[in-house]
Amino acid sequence: MSTVIGYVRKNTFFEKLVASKLFWFLFIAFTFSYPIYKSVVRELPPPLPKLYKVPEYTLINSFNKPFGSKDLEGKLYIAGFAFTSCPTTCPALMEKMDKIQKRVRGLGTNIALVTYTVDPEYDTPDVLFKFARKRHANPYVWTFLTGSEADLKKTIIDGFKVPMGKREPISGNVDGEEVSLIDIAHSEKFVLVDWNGYVRKYYETDKHSINQMMIDVGLLANSNEKK
Template identity: 35%
Template structure:
């Protein structure tokens, strides 16, 4: 009897631990700092607007001649896949080049990738030092001007943020994007 009880408790414990891990594996637990920036419509948009939402974030700039176009195209595919499965999520793209990336420039850039701007927010309205610190503190990534060109060094990951404003996972954003995993993880956090 004692062995059966121990076995049952052990099985229940394993099931509970497995269920806890189903939410989103690789829990990063990085709290996103409070922010209010300017979106592509020239309106304020910030962390308070995302309260209670699951969202994806990335860092881009419109003058980028390497990774930003494929990243934005890949995020657009994710947006389409989420819509196909009727999964609500917000998307936030932070510009690392706020001097050149005006709201109008960001909107024009977004149109090249068929972004649905009802739930995708392209942000600017800060200075270079602010986005550098924000990227480092909230997403553990770089956002630095390249001293030898007009380009920027920045992270190429997509970040999954839960309803509490905590980064819980990151994914490759340029190539080998795990679209279905991202969609499943967003759904798991709903």
């Protein structure tokens, strides 16, 4: 009578691994956590270039006090250009600057917003003061500047390298009546300036560009560039 000799097949290492609850726990944890890990450790964009340094300037703020580049040293600031009686683009620009003011609250005194008038003939310190109050501008963050036409042109055209036109009469319709208005050509861009007075980038005023500006402000504020 022959004897049948049998054997028991042992599971391979891989089969044991797949059968393990720990394996599946770690597999699921990795599957869900890896995309989060990639988003956290993604490579940061390169730093914004230093385009050029804005020459020193001193103008007059809405409190009728001298204010200029020296007062902005050590702060990031966003520069904008407008005039209070503007009938065309300025109201929308002011609305956007107001929203920016709210978005930068978390940076405290490390950032400033500065609006330079292109109509010093009309925009006296008192006019700017009333305009700023109407817009609920925080004077510790948002500054309005005026001065002589020569000083403003030197700062805006030569310093920030954006246009500043002359006062031009235009006709407009208010409540069904034709009225004479004043318009002045000027830049509608925002300019990001660093702590040392270097222009870093110009931005359009559409939603996407402003969002990008906020990202750039955050990256700069948290960088090691500040000396």
